[in-house]
Amino acid sequence: MLLTRxxxxxxxxxxxAGAAFTPVPWKxxxxxxxxxxxxxSLPVPPRGEVTYRPAACTLCPAGCAxxxxxxxxxxxxxxxxxxxxxxxxxxxxxxTVHHLAGHPLRLAxxxxxxxxxxxxxxxxxxxxxxxxxxAAARAAGTxxxxxxxxxxxxxxxxxxxxxxxxxQGLYATVAGEGETLATLQGALARPAPLGIDLEKTRALxxxxxxxLEGWGRPGRMLAARRGLRxxxxxxxxxxxxxxxxxxxxxxxxxxxxxALALAHVIVRDTGDRVGEDVRSALRGFSPREAAPLAxxxxxxxxRLAQALVRHAPAVAxxxxxxxxxxxxxxxxxxxxxxxxxxxxxxxEGGIVARRPVPGAGAEATAVPRIxxxxxxxxxxxVLLLDGGDDGRALPWAVLRPLLAPKAFVASLSPFDGxxxxxxxxxxxxxxxxxxxxxxxxxxxASVASYAVSAPVVPAAPGATDTVAFVRVLASALGVExxxxxxxxxxxxxxxxxxxxxxxRLLTRGEGGYAEAPAPGADGAWEAxxxxxxxIDDETKPEALDLRPPLPDAEALRKWRKPAPAEGLxxxxxxxxxxxxxxxxxxxxxxxxxxxDLRPAATxxxxxxxxxxxxxxxxxxxxxIETPGGGVRAALRIDPTLPPDRVALAAGPEPTALHPGxxxxxxxALPLVEAAADGTWRETRVRVREA
Amino acid sequence: MDAGRKADGARYxxxxxxxxxNGCGACAVACAVENxxxxxxxxxxxxxxxxxxxxxxxxxxxxxxxxxxxxxxQHCGEKTPCVSVCPQNAVEVDPxxxxxxxxxxxxxxxxxxxxxxPYHARSFNWWDPDWPGRLADTLNPEVSTRTRGVVEKCTFxxxxxxxxxxxxxxxxxxxxAPEYTPACVGACPAGAIVFGDLDDPESEVARLANAPGSFRxxxxxxxxxxxxxxxxxxxxxxxxxxxxxxxxxxxx
Numbered sequence: 035m036l037l038t039r040x041x042x043x044x045x046x047x048x049x050x051a052g053a054a055f056t057p058v059p060w061k062x063x064x065x066x067x068x069x070x071x072x073x074x075s076l077p078v079p080p081r082g083e084v085t086y087r088p089a090a091c092t093l094c095p096a097g098c099a100x101x102x103x104x105x106x107x108x109x110x111x112x113x114x115x116x117x118x119x120x121x122x123x124x125x126x127x128x129x130t131v132h133h134l135a136g137h138p139l140r141l142a143x144x145x146x147x148x149x150x151x152x153x154x155x156x157x158x159x160x161x162x163x164x165x166x167x168x169a170a171a172r173a174a175g176t177x178x179x180x181x182x183x184x185x186x187x188x189x190x191x192x193x194x195x196x197x198x199x200x201x202q203g204l205y206a207t208v209a210g211e212g213e214t215l216a217t218l219q220g221a222l223a224r225p226a227p228l229g230i231d232l233e234k235t236r237a238l239x240x241x242x243x244x245x246l247e248g249w250g251r252p253g254r255m256l257a258a259r260r261g262l263r264x265x266x267x268x269x270x271x272x273x274x275x276x277x278x279x280x281x282x283x284x285x286x287x288x289x290x291x292x293a294l295a296l297a298h299v300i301v302r303d304t305g306d307r308v309g310e311d312v313r314s315a316l317r318g319f320s321p322r323e324a325a326p327l328a329x330x331x332x333x334x335x336x337r338l339a340q341a342l343v344r345h346a347p348a349v350a351x352x353x354x355x356x357x358x359x360x361x362x363x364x365x366x367x368x369x370x371x372x373x374x375x376x377x378x379x380x381x382e383g384g385i386v387a388r389r390p391v392p393g394a395g396a397e398a399t400a401v402p403r404i405x406x407x408x409x410x411x412x413x414x415x416v417l418l419l420d421g422g423d424d425g426r427a428l429p430w431a432v433l434r435p436l437l438a439p440k441a442f443v444a445s446l447s448p449f450d451g452x453x454x455x456x457x458x459x460x461x462x463x464x465x466x467x468x469x470x471x472x473x474x475x476x477x478x479a480s481v482a483s484y485a486v487s488a489p490v491v492p493a494a495p496g497a498t499d500t501v502a503f504v505r506v507l508a509s510a511l512g513v514e515x516x517x518x519x520x521x522x523x524x525x526x527x528x529x530x531x532x533x534x535x536x537x538r539l540l541t542r543g544e545g546g547y548a549e550a551p552a553p554g555a556d557g558a559w560e561a562x563x564x565x566x567x568x569i570d571d572e573t574k575p576e577a578l579d580l581r582p583p584l585p586d587a588e589a590l591r592k593w594r595k596p597a598p599a600e601g602l603x604x605x606x607x608x609x610x611x612x613x614x615x616x617x618x619x620x621x622x623x624x625x626x627x628x629x630d631l632r633p634a635a636t637x638x639x640x641x642x643x644x645x646x647x648x649x650x651x652x653x654x655x656x657x658i659e660t661p662g663g664g665v666r667a668a669l670r671i672d673p674t675l676p677p678d679r680v681a682l683a684a685g686p687e688p689t690a691l692h693p694g695x696x697x698x699x700x701x702a703l704p705l706v707e708a709a710a711d712g713t714w715r716e717t718r719v720r721v722r723e724a
Numbered sequence: 725m726d727a728g729r730k731a732d733g734a735r736y737x738x739x740x741x742x743x744x745x746n747g748c749g750a751c752a753v754a755c756a757v758e759n760x761x762x763x764x765x766x767x768x769x770x771x772x773x774x775x776x777x778x779x780x781x782x783x784x785x786x787x788x789x790x791x792x793x794x795x796x797x798q799h800c801g802e803k804t805p806c807v808s809v810c811p812q813n814a815v816e817v818d819p820x821x822x823x824x825x826x827x828x829x830x831x832x833x834x835x836x837x838x839x840x841x842p843y844h845a846r847s848f849n850w851w852d853p854d855w856p857g858r859l860a861d862t863l864n865p866e867v868s869t870r871t872r873g874v875v876e877k878c879t880f881x882x883x884x885x886x887x888x889x890x891x892x893x894x895x896x897x898x899x900x901a902p903e904y905t906p907a908c909v910g911a912c913p914a915g916a917i918v919f920g921d922l923d924d925p926e927s928e929v930a931r932l933a934n935a936p937g938s939f940r941x942x943x944x945x946x947x948x949x950x951x952x953x954x955x956x957x958x959x960x961x962x963x964x965x966x967x968x969x970x971x972x973x974x975x976x
Contacts, residue, residue: 067833071852077869079860079861079863079865080865082865110757111758111907112757116910116913122913124913126749126754129753129754129757130757138857246746276789278789279789280788281788619859620856620857622753623768624761624764624773625749627769628764628770629770630770631752631779631780631781695766
């Protein structure tokens with residue numbers, strides 16, 4: 035038989051076709067796939083002795099108590115202390131706090147700006163640069179300002195000690211979650227910290243505060259939730275609005291007029307509880323007049339006001355969302371006035387006085403605290419940004435107008451971020467869990483409390499504890515701040531608390547927390563370092579003597595005759611702890627990217643009618659612009675969003691989850707336009723197809 | 725052996741109270757930390773990311789309050805779809821505990837199990853895992869990391885069960901199934917998740933699973949899921965069970 039070339043080709047072809055029906059090629063394919071897997075690059079975590087160490091999360095003001103699981107020296111997991119007497123548990127952010135020491139945005143050590151680049155320098159060189167800038171500011175007659183976003187700590191006291199030695203020192207703080215209470219505190223005849231007797235409150239009206247997703251101590255809020263009617267007043271269906279018993283949708287900026295309208299109805303219906311000054315402020319804010327200002331129907335205002343009276347004691351709070359920033363001061367005054375009209379101030383279940391936490395110089399110091407909104411524009415020659423973070427947004431657009439020409443900025447944040455990028459010098463502080471820290475009462479706490487957090491891991495070589503930095507800077511400036519270290523200052527504070535004889539010390543044991551017998555100052559310190567806490571004695575609510583907190587005449591005039599609203603309004607928002615200078619763990623992609631449980635800063639939301647009017651479709655890339663800047667985002671159509679609003683997260687910054695990203699999505703912060711009072715709620719945006 | 729029937733151990737299961745869940749996502753993140761699930765690369769999304777536990781937001785027109793549905797492997801007891809389709813025996817039901825285990829080293833990445841799972845509770849490793857910065861230093865040595873090309877899912881933190889079994893044996897044993905807590909259960913600040921032996925009539929989880937108001941997802945499929953849910957809201961139950969009448973919508 036003659037074997038032709040054609041026969042060979044047929045045989046080969048048939049053989050190949052037949053082989054496809056055998057396991058051989060598929061096995062080969064599988065093996066090739068396996069060979070491409072980079073098994074050798076998979077990390078193999080080392081084993082070691084398992085220990086548990088107490089700590090506290092300081093990524094937001096809640097200060098949740100933590101238990102850190104370590105394998106050898108490495109922290110590998112964190113859990114919240116669910117049995118903590120002040121309310122336990124931890125949020126998603128806190129459960130990843132042990133990732134932050136190794137976060138890709140962690141700064142390695144001191145550095146100075148050299149044009150567009152950063153140059154690593156020794157600590158002494160960095161401090162020398164700050165000292166020269168302080169001397170220059172002194173010569174130029176400008177101020178040296180420390181911005182402390184977590185006031186009340188021993189670190190805060192160290193800063194104030196330093197500023198007391200500088201004739202032009204300013205100690206500035208930002209508005210926080212407890213701003214309504216701070217407004218009422220400022221109106222007291224005898225100022226004292228205020229809290230909310232939440233366990234006995236029957237109704238809570240939140241003007242944009244994220245009360246059900248992260249406000250005050252979340253564990254306390256969860257415990258109080260069952261008997262509490264929550265009304266959320268918000269310009270969008272925020273997570274708290276979605277969990278509240280009622281969502282009142284308002285126009286952005288409608289908080290003040292709505293609070294006054296509610297107060298108007300209550301005064302009208304309940305008679306003569308208030309003076310003529312209050313009545314005068316409420317004129318022009320009847321439900322019918324306030325309805326277009328607040329974006330709420332008159333019937334809705336009437337119904338809500340009557341419900342608040344029916345559910346007494348009811349408390350109204352503002353404070354704002356961590357991404358949207360603080361409410362204007364006059365809006366806070368209007369909300370505080372509503373509390374007064376509701377009769378909620380100084381009563382059980384309402385707003386009550388608490389005693390301050392002793393020690394750390396408290397508030398008695400030569401350098402008083404000044405609100406950021408009160409700092410004169412162009413007055414700051416040196417800005418020192420403390421590394422403590424409240425987790426709330428602070429756009430550079432708010433700080434920039436305060437700076438004098440050629441002002442010098444130093445950042446002590448452990449991380450690269452929006453504010454650190456504007457600095458001239460970076461002196462990174464230790465990351466969370468690397469340094470001593472302390473936990474102070476949260477906004478709304480009705481009794482004082484105190485806890486300390488000992489370092490779980492040693493600080494990175496390039497990190498400088500803030501108290502140590504203050505001492506080195508004082509030395510460079512030739513002024514005296516005392517030689518006490520951070521730990522020694524904390525010990526002094528614990529001794530001061532112990533010396534008052536007030537409150538009870540709770541120690542953490544296997545079965546939970548138990549009251550410890552009076553152990554002496556050293557014993558108290560050891561108990562706190564071991565995860566215990568100090569809680570002040572509860573006091574009976576007493577009537578408080580205060581003058582009505584009234585909005586300024588100018589604000590009232592503006593609210594009564596608002597400028598016509600045109601264009602799209604930006605609704606910025608962020609979850610607690612995600613919009614500050616501390617980036618969250620990249621693992622938070624589980625919430626922001628791998629599910630849409632939380633909207634990421636890469637996605638802008640718009641109502642369907644607004645999108646249709648602009649000719650935009652769901653998922654489409656869009657460019658969002660203001661005079662301040664522009665960002666990219668993917669559009670998401672959200673049927674719950676009222677017309678003419680664009681909701682965009684202010685945090686976490688996309689670079690926090692994906693360091694080195696080339697994406698031009700930056701979230702809401704680069705867009706915002708700051709008002710003179712340091713708020714940024716009136717930003718109008720343009721949206722176009724990208 | 726029938727996977728729904730236990731041999732001589734336990735039938736571990738879970739009850740999640742949807743009226744307590746506030747959608748904080750702590751369970752999902754605690755799960756990822758415990759089980760060495762890597763952060764997503766930039767191009768990942770909610771369809772191809774790795775989430776052993778995912779929280780879906782449920783909304784319905786006319787309802788003031790939203791609800792949240794934590795969803796993970798339901799650890800089917802009967803007719804376990806993923807087991808029946810896996811050509812590699814990479815999915816097994818432990819008859820002593822009822823836990824549906826995934827064995828990555830056997831997995832060939834065909835993803836039949838993902839297609840078969842009615843709960844969409846499995847994830848495929850589309851990319852090599854990457855822990856940026858020094859995050860790899862924080863990995864849990866009790867759980868092995870997985871490569872690209874394999875499927876993974878919730879294991880009810882079975883490594884914690886093994887540790888509990890070891891501890892029980894070391895302390896003299898005992899016939900009762902050891903108690904342990906998966907990471908999501910311990911992390912939930914609202915106390916919405918209860919875990920334990922569904923076959924122990926004295927257990928809280930068994931009591932809640934059999935109480936009025938409890939249900940299982942897609943119960944009509946007869947998968948015998950060991951994750952139960954509870955709610956007092958009818959619309960949540962209808963929506964969670966995929967039987968909403970056109971007025972509901974989900975995110976997640």
